[in-house]
Amino acid sequence: MNFILYSDVNDGSISQSLGRPEYSYYFVLKAYRPVLESLGRVHVVQTPAEVDRLYHELRLKGEDSLFLSFTPPQKTPVDLDCPTLCVVAWEFDSIPHEYWDNDPHQDWSRTLGRHGRVITLSSHTARAVRRVLGEHFPVLVLPTPLWERFDGVRGQYPNVPVNAGTTLQIKGCIIDSRTLGLSADGLIAPVLDEAPPPPAPVEVEAEIVEAPPLTARRRLFIAKHYLREWYRALVGGEWRRPLFISKHYIRECYREGLRDRVPERLRALMAKPGLEHVVPAPPAPEPEHPQAVLPATDQQVEFQVDGVVYVSVFNPDDGRKNWHQLITAFCWAMRDTEDATLVLKMTQNDLSTYYVEMLTLLSQLSPFSCRVVAMHGYLDDEQFARLYGAASFYVNASRCEGLCLPLMEFMACGKPVIAPLHTAMLDYIDEDVAFVVKSSQEPAIWPQDTRILFRTLRHRPDWGSLKTAYQDSYRMAKENPVGYQSMSQAAARRMQEYSSFASVQGRLRDFFALTPLTEADGASSLAVAGNA
Amino acid sequence: MLILIHSETNKSNIQQNLGRPEYSYYFVLKEFRPVLERLGQVLEVSNPDEQVDRLYFDCQSRGEACIFLSFSPPHRTPNHYACPTIPVFAWEFSTIPTESWQGEPRHDWRLVLGSAGAAITHSSFTVRAVRDVMGEDYPICAIPAPVWDRFARRGEQLGKQPRASQVTLNLHGLLLDSRTLDLNAYGPSPLREGSPVLFDAPARDCQLLLDGVVYTSVFNPYDGRKNWQDMISAFCTTFRDCADATLVLKLTHHDIGEALADMLHHLYKNQSYQCRIVLIHGFLSDPDYERLVEATRYVVNSSFGEGQCLPLMEFMSCGKPAVAPCNTAMADYIDHDNTFIVDSTDELTAWPHDPRAAYRTLRYITNWDSLCSAYRASYDVALQDPERYARMSTHAIDSLRRFCSQATAEQRLGEFFRQVLERRKAPAAPGFPG
Numbered sequence: 001m002n003f004i005l006y007s008d009v010n011d012g013s014i015s016q017s018l019g020r021p022e023y024s025y026y027f028v029l030k031a032y033r034p035v036l037e038s039l040g041r042v043h044v045v046q047t048p049a050e051v052d053r054l055y056h057e058l059r060l061k062g063e064d065s066l067f068l069s070f071t072p073p074q075k076t077p078v079d080l081d082c083p084t085l086c087v088v089a090w091e092f093d094s095i096p097h098e099y100w101d102n103d104p105h106q107d108w109s110r111t112l113g114r115h116g117r118v119i120t121l122s123s124h125t126a127r128a129v130r131r132v133l134g135e136h137f138p139v140l141v142l143p144t145p146l147w148e149r150f151d152g153v154r155g156q157y158p159n160v161p162v163n164a165g166t167t168l169q170i171k172g173c174i175i176d177s178r179t180l181g182l183s184a185d186g187l188i189a190p191v192l193d194e195a196p197p198p199p200a201p202v203e204v205e206a207e208i209v210e211a212p213p214l215t216a217r218r219r220l221f222i223a224k225h226y227l228r229e230w231y232r233a234l235v236g237g238e239w240r241r242p243l244f245i246s247k248h249y250i251r252e253c254y255r256e257g258l259r260d261r262v263p264e265r266l267r268a269l270m271a272k273p274g275l276e277h278v279v280p281a282p283p284a285p286e287p288e289h290p291q292a293v294l295p296a297t298d299q300q301v302e303f304q305v306d307g308v309v310y311v312s313v314f315n316p317d318d319g320r321k322n323w324h325q326l327i328t329a330f331c332w333a334m335r336d337t338e339d340a341t342l343v344l345k346m347t348q349n350d351l352s353t354y355y356v357e358m359l360t361l362l363s364q365l366s367p368f369s370c371r372v373v374a375m376h377g378y379l380d381d382e383q384f385a386r387l388y389g390a391a392s393f394y395v396n397a398s399r400c401e402g403l404c405l406p407l408m409e410f411m412a413c414g415k416p417v418i419a420p421l422h423t424a425m426l427d428y429i430d431e432d433v434a435f436v437v438k439s440s441q442e443p444a445i446w447p448q449d450t451r452i453l454f455r456t457l458r459h460r461p462d463w464g465s466l467k468t469a470y471q472d473s474y475r476m477a478k479e480n481p482v483g484y485q486s487m488s489q490a491a492a493r494r495m496q497e498y499s500s501f502a503s504v505q506g507r508l509r510d511f512f513a514l515t516p517l518t519e520a521d522g523a524s525s526l527a528v529a530g531n532a
Numbered sequence: 533m534l535i536l537i538h539s540e541t542n543k544s545n546i547q548q549n550l551g552r553p554e555y556s557y558y559f560v561l562k563e564f565r566p567v568l569e570r571l572g573q574v575l576e577v578s579n580p581d582e583q584v585d586r587l588y589f590d591c592q593s594r595g596e597a598c599i600f601l602s603f604s605p606p607h608r609t610p611n612h613y614a615c616p617t618i619p620v621f622a623w624e625f626s627t628i629p630t631e632s633w634q635g636e637p638r639h640d641w642r643l644v645l646g647s648a649g650a651a652i653t654h655s656s657f658t659v660r661a662v663r664d665v666m667g668e669d670y671p672i673c674a675i676p677a678p679v680w681d682r683f684a685r686r687g688e689q690l691g692k693q694p695r696a697s698q699v700t701l702n703l704h705g706l707l708l709d710s711r712t713l714d715l716n717a718y719g720p721s722p723l724r725e726g727s728p729v730l731f732d733a734p735a736r737d738c739q740l741l742l743d744g745v746v747y748t749s750v751f752n753p754y755d756g757r758k759n760w761q762d763m764i765s766a767f768c769t770t771f772r773d774c775a776d777a778t779l780v781l782k783l784t785h786h787d788i789g790e791a792l793a794d795m796l797h798h799l800y801k802n803q804s805y806q807c808r809i810v811l812i813h814g815f816l817s818d819p820d821y822e823r824l825v826e827a828t829r830y831v832v833n834s835s836f837g838e839g840q841c842l843p844l845m846e847f848m849s850c851g852k853p854a855v856a857p858c859n860t861a862m863a864d865y866i867d868h869d870n871t872f873i874v875d876s877t878d879e880l881t882a883w884p885h886d887p888r889a890a891y892r893t894l895r896y897i898t899n900w901d902s903l904c905s906a907y908r909a910s911y912d913v914a915l916q917d918p919e920r921y922a923r924m925s926t927h928a929i930d931s932l933r934r935f936c937s938q939a940t941a942e943q944r945l946g947e948f949f950r951q952v953l954e955r956r957k958a959p960a961a962p963g964f965p966g
Contacts, residue, residue: 184890185633328880328891364882365891438877440899443765443802452720454765454801460900464878 001040001514002058004051004082005029007070010044024089025070027405028121031144032087035505036068039514048077055082066512068119073111074103074448084115087142090125091320091400091423092444092456097132100451109133121403122424140511143403143427147500150388150412154492157389159414161477161484165306166390168343172377173295173351174303175358182359182366294351297377305373307339308477310418310470311391313406315347316354319399325463326397327361327372333470334370340474342395344374345387345406351376388413392484393473397437397466400444400458401425412495416487418469422459428498433491435469438462533572533949534591536615537561538580539603557603559842560620560654563677567941568601571949580610588615597953606644606651607636607885616956619644620652622839624757624860626894628661629883639886642666650952652945654840655861671955673948674864676840678941680849680932683825687850687929690826695776695914699742699827705814706731707738708792710799718796728796731789735814742810742827744776745914747855747907749832750843752784753791756836759898763834764798764809766903770911771807777911778808779832780824788813825850829914829921834874834903836881836895838862840936849932853924855906859896865935870928872906872913875899 009026029044036042045051048069055065067084069076074096076086088095088108099106109132112118117138120126126139310330314321327342334340348354358374379387394410396419401407403424411417411433419429420437429436439461443454476483497503509516541558561576568574577583584600591598600617602609607629609619632639642665645651650671653659659674666672706729714726747767751758760781771777785791792811799809816824831847833856838844840861848854854871856862866873876896882889913920934940 184888187888187890188633325879332880332891364889440875440901442762442900443769445801450720451723452801453803454769460897462877462899463880463897467878 001512002054002063002065003036003040003042004054004065004067005033005036005042005044005070006046006048006051006067008075010046024402024405025072025087028087028089028144028403029070031146031405032068032142032504035145035501035508038501038505038516039508039512048080051077051084052081055080072448073108074105076111076115078111078114085117085119086112086115087119087121088112088125088129089121089402090128091402092446092458093124093128093423094456095125095128095132096446096449096455098455100449106448112137123427124423125402138511140507141427142504142507142511143408143499144405145499145501145504146405146408147412147496150409153385153388153413156385157413159485159488161308161392161481162339163306163309163390163392165304166309166386167302167304168375168386168390169300169302169383170375170377170379171300172297172375173299174301174376175295175355175362175372175374176303177362177366177368177372180359180362182363184363184366187360187363294355297351301377303373305341305343305390307341308474309390309392310340310342310395310473311345311387311393311410311415312342312395312397313345313347316357317348320401320458322397322399322461324361325461325466326395328365329397329463329466330395330470331362331365331368331370331372333467334474335368337474338369340370340470342370342372343387343390344372345379346374346376348376388415391415392477393418393435396420396425397461398423399460408495408499411491412499414488414492416473416484416491418466418473420459420461428494433487433494435473437469438465533597533599534587535568535572535574536577536580536584536587536598536600537565537568537574537603538577538584538600540608542576542578556622556839556842557620560622560677560840561603563679563842564601564603564620564941564945567678567938567945570942571946572597572599580613584610584613584615584617588613599949599952601652605885606641606648607638609638609644609648611638611644611647616650616952617648618650618652618952619648622654622861623658623661624835624837624839624895625881625883626661626878627883627892628658628665629886629892630665631886631890631892633886633888645670645672649955650948652948655864657860657863658839671948671951673944675941675944675948676845676861676864676936677842678936678938679842679845680935680937683846683849684851684929684933684937686822686825687852690822690850695744696742696746696827696829699823701740701742701816701820701823701827703738703740703812703814703816703820705735705738705812706733706792707740707814708796708811709740710805710809713796713799715796715800715803718793718800728793731792738812738814740780740810740812742778742780742824744778745829745911746778746780746827747830747832747910748780748782748824748828748847748852749834750782750784750847753781753788753795754785757838757895759834759836760795761798762898762900762903763832764795765802766834766900767809767907768802768805768807770904770907772805774911775806775808777907778810780810780812780828782816782824783811783813785813825852828852830855830872830910833857833862834898836876836879836897845932845936848928849936851925851929853910853921853928855903855910857896857898865931867927867931870924870931872910873902874906875902 007025007029009023033042043054045054051067058065065082067080067082068087069084070087073086073088076084095108096106097109104110112129113133118129119140119142120129121143123141126141129139130137312326314323316323330342362372388410391410394407394415394417396404396407396417401424407417407419416433418435418437419425420439421429422439439459441457442460444456444458445452446455449455505516539557539561541555565574575587588598598615600613600615601620602617603620605621606619610617628641629639630642638644645662645666651662652673652675654674654676656674659672662672663670708729717724717726717728749763751760753760767779795811825847828847831844831852831854833841833844833854837860844854844856848870854866855874856866856871857874857876858866859876876898878894879897880891881893881895882891883893
């Protein structure tokens with residue numbers, strides 16, 4: 001069997017595509033490749049136009065071919081001679097089954113139906129496909145193999161719930177809450193500057209609006225109002241202080257309805273001395289908040305972490321990741337806990353896209369005793385291995401996931417996790433391996449739908465439940481090492497079953513009814529998705 | 533006893549302040565007033581700095597008790613009067629402000645509450661939040677705005693059928709109906725088709741005919757807590773194929789143009805649906821407001837928290853069961869026998885008037901699935917279980933009577949004033965400096 005592979009992101013273009021929806025396809029292609037090579041010959045083409053030529057050449061030699069397209073279905077051809085399958089990474093509960101912009105390709109049910117079968121990364125996506133194409137539509141659920149890649153880490157770093165101290169290194173920079181001198185008061189300019197801090201969504205208190213201009217009608221209205229009040233007070237049975245009450249309402253009537261008609265000099269005489277307000281001159285406008293100065297990102301940085309260490313790896317530009325809640329729940333749960341650290345490995349090349357936002361968020365949360373460190377830059381395999389080894393827990397608080405490689409990688413290293421039970425995580429998360437974060441659903445759009453209509457659902461992680469998961473996991477790390485070990489082993493075992501080379505090879509072989517060329521085999525570089 | 537009352541929004545500027553953060557204090561003041569009048573002579577003051585102490589000393593000279601109720605949040609309540617000053621405030625967050633900023637010490641509510649020595653709020657939730665900081669014996673009392681009597685009287689005259697049948701009401705203002713609007717005018721700009729409604733057009737006389745199972749909510753669309761996005765999307769999702777369900781949103785704000793554009797965009801995004809969404813903005817005369825209440829089967833709330841929620845209290849006092857969460861103030865009057873309860877969860881947020889937006893407190897986020905289930909279950913009850921509907925309706929009236937009748941308020945206020953004045957007389961009572 002020949003496998004012809006195509007992804008519109010390749011080694012040359014990956015650096016421009018980081019964080020884009022299609023970039024994960026590149027990692028999936030790379031991860032599947034060794035398994036495909038164990039079952040047949042792999043050809044990677046640069047454009048779909050090459051597929052049929054190659055297919056016919058191989059056919060002349062009497063060889064079968066399959067074209068696996070690692071691109072979204074709307075970009076995959078349906079009219080090739082070569083049998084074609086899409087590999088679909090998708091995190092919503094329905095697939096596009098209608099089209100827009102006069103482009104029938106947007107209707108995935110049409111493309112996948114023509115292909116006659118599909119590969120998905122999760123059972124959740126398989127269900128979304130079958131909901132449209134029928135319960136018996138052939139879907140291969142194929143997670144990416146990664147178990148063997150972490151043999152080394154598992155051997156080198158025993159799983160301990162409380163880290164005695166690990167030195168982490170990165171080529172780039174770190175944002176460390178302990179060294180920044182954070183303060184919420186720093187978010188606003190000093191006294192009397194009313195301007196809100198630019199990045200924070202703030203409901204600034206509106207000033208009370210003055211009454212409308214005093215027209216004759218309005219004066220009459222005011223006078224009538226107070227006369228009525230006066231009357232009510234008098235007939236209300238309070239006869240003890242008629243003079244007093246009357247004076248009050250006459251004064252009110254004058255103040256609101258007539259005062260401006262009384263000549264200035266007379267007004268000054270009528271006003272009691274000392275009661276006039278001195279209106280202070282408005283303060284001179286403060287200068288704009290100075291432009292943030294970004295730290296250098298070409299340094300080798302080294303820092304120490306210890307205690308209960310939580311790690312998460314994500315691209316802050318990816319709206320699915322819900323990273324604000326991931327951080328706020330940590331800081332609230334651990335605000336009086338010195339030995340809890342949250343390490344965030346950011347998979348984003350451009351520090352300026354999130355630097356100010358991160359600093360603002362940490363300032364809004366300060367003061368807190370726990371520690372948050374964001375790592376920006378490149379980690380080599382050895383440095384990444386230390387990060388895996390340093391973690392007590394991995395954290396995911398996403399709204400939806402097509403697979404979530406970093407979560408699986410840390411589990412493969414024997415790290416228990418905090419994660420919600422939805423979308424792709426349904427395949428490998430449960431109470432044995434995770435502190436499960438509750439979530440509810442919410443309406444969502446298909447990301448490529450230019451009509452932006454709600455056609456699907458994503459998930460809304462429960463912040464309270466996330467906070468509790470931090471507290472429960474911390475307690476387990478400190479008080480129940482036996483429980484921690486059994487969770488750690490369960491996490492590793494889960495990934496062995498789910499993502500070992502043999503299990504992925506088996507799924508592939510059964511689906512295509514193939515015989516393996518070589519036996520299951522370990523693999524190369526660590527952390528396919530974690531670097532930026 | 534002389535009771536001085538003040539709110540920054542008053543009769544002469546209410547129209548312009550409608551929907552602003554402080555505006556609802558005026559409505560609360562109005563609701564309290566008749567009850568206060570049973571307890572003493574009530575005077576509304578427009579300029580407390582000039583008037584309060586003068587009136588207080590006047591009373592003192594005659595040996596008469598005098599108390600000042602400032603219907604405003606503590607940081608806008610004066611703390612330097614000789615006259616006993618009691619802030620009457622609404623609050624819906626888990627903690628009260630305990631920090632100050634921008635050089636205004638009163639932002640730290642402990643200062644104001646400490647010098648006031650007593651406070652009135654509207655819910656036991658907020659009493660808890662205050663006592664967490666001020667101590668268990670701090671004199672604070674939960675007294676909601678006493679709206680029950682007025683609305684229960686109205687409710688008695690209304691029909692109690694689970695479905696509305698051809699109820700017509702007249703409105704002077706703006707009426708937008710998903711059944712007749714061209715929603716494509718509110719899509720993303722490149723795809724926009726048709727002409728959108730002009731929101732600043734002069735108010736017109738409109739007629740609204742309501743039929744079927746009608747859900748109503750009254751709110752200020754700029755108030756971020758109200759979470760109308762979930763209210764609408766869960767409604768459209770639940771009743772996608774149900775032409776018999778209508779959601780009426782009565783919007784209260786003096787200038788709703790921007791909010792309307794946003795809401796209509798949401799009506800577009802939720803397409804397509806058989807159910808009906810009606811947005812109304814403008815003045816309803818009392819009889820027409822009653823017609824709206826009459827047509828309503830359920831009153832809806834999907835907020836992140838409420839200081840009390842006058843519209844919800846009003847509709848429930850009329851015997852309308854609710855679809856609402858059971859958190860913050862609502863926990864005082866909502867239960868499974870009068871409401872289809874929507875689940876909610878904590879979320880870290882900032883005190884709403886803190887310009888630093890520092891994360892210091894919790895609000896309560898809606899569980900969207902649970903909102904859908906509550907809509908579905910309430911609809912089924914309206915159509916299939918009239919006895920249960922009637923029981924829920926009766927129970928709503930009873931619960932709200934206990935919560936916010938004038939008798940309850942009078943009894944609590946009377947008792948509270950007595951306590952406050954007694955403590956004030958006692959020399960060197962804690963919490964009463966000066």
